[in-house]
Amino acid sequence: MLLQELPSGLRPREKLLALGPKALTDAELLALLLRTGTRGTNVLELAHQLLERFQGLSGLLGTGLDELQSVRGMGGVAKRSQLVSIMELARRAIAEQLKHRQAFESPHAVTQFLQMHLAHHPREVFAVMFLDAQHRLLHFQEMFQGTLSQASVYPREVVKLSLELGAAAVVLAHNHPSGSVEPSRADERLTLSLQSALQLVDVRVLDHIIVAPGQACSLAERGVL
Numbered sequence: 001m002l003l004q005e006l007p008s009g010l011r012p013r014e015k016l017l018a019l020g021p022k023a024l025t026d027a028e029l030l031a032l033l034l035r036t037g038t039r040g041t042n043v044l045e046l047a048h049q050l051l052e053r054f055q056g057l058s059g060l061l062g063t064g065l066d067e068l069q070s071v072r073g074m075g076g077v078a079k080r081s082q083l084v085s086i087m088e089l090a091r092r093a094i095a096e097q098l099k100h101r102q103a104f105e106s107p108h109a110v111t112q113f114l115q116m117h118l119a120h121h122p123r124e125v126f127a128v129m130f131l132d133a134q135h136r137l138l139h140f141q142e143m144f145q146g147t148l149s150q151a152s153v154y155p156r157e158v159v160k161l162s163l164e165l166g167a168a169a170v171v172l173a174h175n176h177p178s179g180s181v182e183p184s185r186a187d188e189r190l191t192l193s194l195q196s197a198l199q200l201v202d203v204r205v206l207d208h209i210i211v212a213p214g215q216a217c218s219l220a221e222r223g224v225l
Contacts, residue, residue: 012044026057033086038073046073054120055214061087061116091116110171111209111216117142118175119211126153126174130167135206138165153190155197162203170198172208181210181217188224195225 012028021029030047037043053071054060065084068074094113110129117140118125126144129137141161144153162170172194187210195205207220219225
């Protein structure tokens with residue numbers, strides 16, 4: 001169903017023009033991008049289904065072409081490509097924001113950035129945000145994949161890249177594909193091991209953040225760091 005076929009009171013475009021974009025729900029804004037639904041499902045219903053499937057905007061922003069293809073109504077290449085392009089622009093906008101301001105002036109932006117990049121990986125991925133002396137983002141790097149432990153995450157590689165980039169601090173991050181962000185004892189040991197290695201080259205570990213769709217856990221807030 002096309003947007004113009006919706007009852008006038010349900011048309012997001014008219015609501016946007018009358019009240020401005022802030023008056024629209026996430027589903028209404030998404031419906032404007034999608035433009036069409038499917039047989040038996042109008043575009044607003046499709047937008048709601050996408051948000052429910054990927055647990056909100058943060059989850060949707062971390063979704064790739066293949067995952068979208070599995071959703072009924074998102075089989076068309078043009079529709080998927082348009083949505084993925086918009087999502088990539090959003091990721092880059094948040095990265096640009098973090099490059100021009102202190103990361104922890106906006107902790108929500110840091111968490112959102114990490115969720116977009118890591119939360120929907122099917123395997124565990126360990127990544128690092130490398131920061132300058134003002135805690136602005138220098139570089140983000142996915143460094144290791146697979147089951148994470150002190151044996152599979154190599155501190156020397158994190159130290160080496162920190163020195164190459166001239167980083168003054170880092171934020172460690174990884175995802176839990178299980179959906180729970182509760183840190184394990186192995187997560188805590190790994191954090192302390194990396195902290196010790198990076199202290200030798202005068203690089204601070206500001207936090208280690210575990211993400212899953214719609215969830216995040218800060219080990220700094222848990223008192224591990």
